[in-house]
Amino acid sequence: MKILFAATGSIAVKTLEKLASLGLVRAVLTTPDVPGKRGKTLLPSPVKVKALELGLEVYQPETLRTEAREHIRTLGVDTLVSFCYGKIFGPKFLALFDGKYNIHPSILPRWRGCSPIYRTILERDREGGISIQELALEVDSGDILNTCRFQLDGTEDIPSLEEKVADLAADLAVETLSDPDGFKPHKQEGEISYSDMIDKSEAVLDFSRSAAELHARIRACYPWPKAVAGYRGGQLFLLGVSGSVFLPFEKTCGEKPGTVVGLDRKRGFKIATGDGYLYVSRVQAPAKKEMDSSSYLNGDRMIIGSVLGE
DSSP: OOEEEEEOSGGGHHHHHHHHHTTOEEEEEOOOOEEOTTSSSEEOOHHHHHHHHTTOEEEOOSSOSHHHHHHHHTTTOOEEEEESOOSOOOHHHHTTOSEEEEEESSOTTTTEESOHHHHHHHTTOSEEEEEEEEOOSSTTOSOEEEEEEEEOOSOOOHHHHHHHHHHHHHHHHHHHHTSGGGSOOBOOOSOOOEEOOOOGGGGBOOTTSOHHHHHHHHHHTTTTTOEEEEETTEEEEEEEEOSOTTSOOOOOOSOOTTBEEEEETTTEEEEEOSSSEEEEEEEEOTTSOOEEHHHHHHHOGGGTTOBTTO
16 A cells, blocks of 8 residues: 545644654645745644654645646555545546545544534533545445444533544554455445534524533634624633533523623632523633633722623
């Protein structure tokens, strides 16, 4: 097996390392470098950085059309392994490979599409997982070779769940791709659901909703696009919450939803919602640094008693 490893984000770095350590990766396909925050310096993808460390050839085409396909023919690869690459593979591109596999961070067919980890947290799933499937033309519809399942505790945010997936996916990829013929592909079973691209409008908090829904949304929106609420004519970003979404929430005492009732030094700002109290542990004012709620209160005492979201 001579793999072209197609990936972009840090979630795929450990899988690249492990497959490369077995001598299976011939080259890496990743997206072009992107401008940094100031727009002057181009930043490579995490996968490119690791690939160059490993001495692997890196290819970064803007598209996967004729020129890219002709170049890939020269790389001596026979297998495509994709893991959060970020581009759609067409039939002519897929025809270049004998074996075509995709690593997807959900138990398919749940959360097909580009934002499965976000949707897993947002929808309060109690189980997460990873699927290794055969690539098909319809997104994430291919037959399944192997899966890994794990329980969620209801405190995960995007970075912590991505880290867990990154570790487990690397081991699952080695187990599966070291001998793909040892796994019999099977059709996806169950109800299909989709995880579309995240829209920034989803980060706006409505405190008339349940505490559980808000708890999940804040975690799902960190570190981007960051959950946000109106505050004193401006905005306040809510970045972290205390406790598990799977545990009961303390009932409110009739306060208007969004009211910052007080501060618990261990758990954060106590905020009334549509049905219970939510404890927010970390916040950020626009153009300021992230900070824990106690530190924020030291500089803004007026937040206690205010109503977020107005």
